[in-house]
Amino acid sequence: MKPLQQVAALPVRRAEDGSLEVLLVTSRETRRWIAPKGWPMKGRKPHRAAAIEAREEAGVTGQISKTPAGHYTYDKRLPDGSAVPCRVAVYVLTVTGELPSWREQGQRDVQWVSSEAAAVLVREPELAALIRDLAHPADVADVAAPRG
Template identity: 65%
Template sequence: MPKAKKSQAKPKTKKAPQKLRQQVAALPVRLSEGGQIEVLLVTSRDSRRWIIPKGWPMKGKKRHEAAAIEAEEEAGVLGTIQDKALGHYRYSKQQADGREIGCRVAVYALNVTEELADWAEKGQRQMQWVRSEIAADLVQEPELSLLLRKIGPP
């Protein structure tokens, strides 16, 4: 008697985790007249949520240098950028076509020494200096919020 053929079920395939795209961000900080740490938040251009200046790494620039350039372009601030990241956070970036891509953002402290009168994205975003604990409540990314709660003096 011939043996019955075993049905060969196709193995279930798991979707490979999406590789996170790398971004860099500056965390502009200053001391208020009362000696409290303040951070500069800007709004994103599309969703208008509160964020810190960030963007993609730049060819020929170190990551912290690219972060400083983003702060100048998006928020009109200059200063001394730290070359070691304070930390990282993850978020989902909404693409124009509706897709989302996962990003991991390295955050570099920028001790602000100058606020420019004119810069590349002036008028495209709102900006506000706030105490770090208030900034932590305003941003939507949980890991960024935790990072803001842990920062020390510039």
């Protein structure tokens, strides 16, 4: 079966010590740690759809990359218990704002963690690898501006 396509935002910011932090959310059903993601949206470019998912699921806004930082695959569980393969394009979102309330607040847990912790917490190995790659100092100069 050909994988279904999804988009995700990987919300990031710089910690005071200069390290990269990642915002993870829990899925609604299994409560596993994930990046905010969803289906492509008609009339929206994929990166814009990813930014909307971040706002709705995690309550964050910011500067979204126009090209994916990478992709990962996972099996999406359906209500009948079956699963379908999905390929997710991941767009880095440099967070500049956190909303006081958002659409899925209370439906998910949201947590800022170090990039190292994020790579351990997510279950998808390809997403963990992408997070580790972003955290490499040579690769993150423009990923997230320092907080101040």
